[in-house]
Amino acid sequence: MLDLTWKFFSQTGSIDTYLLFKELEKETFEDPYSFEEETAEVDFPLT
Template sequence: MLDFTWKVFKETGNIDTYLLFKELEKENGDLPEQTEELANSDLPIS
């Protein structure tokens, strides 16, 4: 679910999708390495 939410955010740049991603990430207690990997991905430029 996190991958899907991140991909939607990456494609749309929608802040609500990003906030959903962060909430899911917090609930799942994901490892920092996964978050860091996503942080280094290309973000869409609007």
């Protein structure tokens, strides 16, 4: 999906496509454990 959005951006120069690319890139390379840690805090709040 990243390749497709990057190719579309490079051909059109669309700012919206670039922003979509960056958002997808961010989600792709996010730490997979960060969500679990946030969920753990909700389930077991530190008091």
